[in-house]
Amino acid sequence: MALFRLPTTTAPALAPRGHGLLLRAPQMPDYPQWSELREISRTFLTPWEPIWPSDDLTRSGFRRRLRRYAEDIAEDRAYPFLVIRESDGALVGGVTLANVRRGIVQAGTLGYWVGQPHAGKGYMTAALRVLLPTLFGELNLHRIEAACIPTNQSSIRVLEKCGFAREGLARRYLCINGVWQDHCLYGLLDEDFRG
Ligand SMILES: CC(C)(COP(=O)(O)OP(=O)(O)OC[C@H]1O[C@@H](n2cnc3c(N)ncnc32)[C@H](O)[C@@H]1OP(=O)(O)O)[C@@H](O)C(=O)NCCC(=O)NCCS
Numbered sequence: 001m002a003l004f005r006l007p008t009t010t011a012p013a014l015a016p017r018g019h020g021l022l023l024r025a026p027q028m029p030d031y032p033q034w035s036e037l038r039e040i041s042r043t044f045l046t047p048w049e050p051i052w053p054s055d056d057l058t059r060s061g062f063r064r065r066l067r068r069y070a071e072d073i074a075e076d077r078a079y080p081f082l083v084i085r086e087s088d089g090a091l092v093g094g095v096t097l098a099n100v101r102r103g104i105v106q107a108g109t110l111g112y113w114v115g116q117p118h119a120g121k122g123y124m125t126a127a128l129r130v131l132l133p134t135l136f137g138e139l140n141l142h143r144i145e146a147a148c149i150p151t152n153q154s155s156i157r158v159l160e161k162c163g164f165a166r167e168g169l170a171r172r173y174l175c176i177n178g179v180w181q182d183h184c185l186y187g188l189l190d191e192d193f194r195g
Contacts, residue, residue, distance in 0.1 A: 002185060014079060016134045023081040023095065025069065031062045033091040037115040040072035044116035048152055053176050079139070083114070083127045094117045095127055097135060097144075106142035108135065112158075114120055120154070128162045136190045143190070147173060147183035156184065164188045 015024040026034065029107050035057045036047070047054065055061040072078035078098040085092050093114030100108040114124050146164060148155040164186040172180035 014081075014134055014138060015139070016130050017086065018130040021092070021123070021127055021130055022084045022086050023127060023131055024084065025073065025080060026066060026082050027092075028063065028066060030091065031059055034082070035059075035062065037091050037093075037117075041113075041116040044119065045113055047177050048124055048149065048155070049113070050174075050176060055091050072098075076102065078108075081127075081131065083123065085123075091115070092123045093127070095124075095131060097131075097139070100139075100141075106140065108139070108141055108144060110144055110146045112155075115176075124158050125161045128158065130160065132188070132193055141190065144188045146186045148186070149176060149181050150184050159186045163186070163192055 011026070017023070039057055042052075053061065069078070069080045072080070077100055078096060079100070080094065080096040082094050083092045084090070093112065095110065095112040097106065097108045097110055110128070112124055112128070128173065132144070135144055144164075146155075146159055148159065150156075150169070165188070167185045167187050170183050170185050173183040173185075174181060
């Protein structure tokens with residue numbers, strides 16, 4: 001039955017582009033730029049993310065991360081993307097579609113970040129607008145979810161600009177920066193997106 005099938009029999013290499021951005025899976029040559037951007041953005045990012053493992057920014061930590069990503073993509077569990085500015089190849093941030101559920105759900109959860117020097121310039125809104133057609137198209141999702149701490153105004157604004165609807169509040173939903181924190185739940189359906 002078509003509804004219950006995966007979109008392809010092998011993992012698709014997804015690399016959507018638009019608005020001057022390229023989104024693609026991370027590779028080992030990205031390590032220097034990735035680790036530098038994450039390091040200079042540490043104070044900016046850590047209040048909104050799970051606690052970083054102590055070796056998170058090391059080369060071996062990045063290699064382990066890529067191995068996990070490759071397994072996730074092959075198993076249709078998650079799709080990580082770096083956001084690259086096409087004009088100069090600069091790494092701007094990242095978006096991951098995680099927790100992909102098939103069968104009668106056909107949904108996944110978005111997480112995202114930009115480096116501090118790139119914040120507030122419209123990059124994440126543009127990146128999600130580039131990615132959404134791929135998620136509803138090639139990945140055949142019916143629903144995309146995201147969750148934000150209620151005080152994360154910039155993240156909430158990004159989701160609203162991309163058409164996500166606020167659907168509720170989940171109490172102590174995710175362990176962010178070491179604390180179980182309430183989250184606003186957002187959702188976007190394929191029919192919302194296609195209009
Ligand atoms: C959330 C995040 C990815 C947004 O990326 P970005 O590229 O800066 O987002 P954009 O520039 O596309 O849009 C940000 C919007 O938030 C608005 N905004 C920023 N700070 C705000 C504040 N304190 N109150 C209200 N709106 C705010 C901006 O004005 C902009 O909206 P506008 O276009 O209507 O003016 C980035 O801030 C980030 O990485 N934060 C840390 C990690 C994080 O929060 N990840 C998400 C966890 S749910």
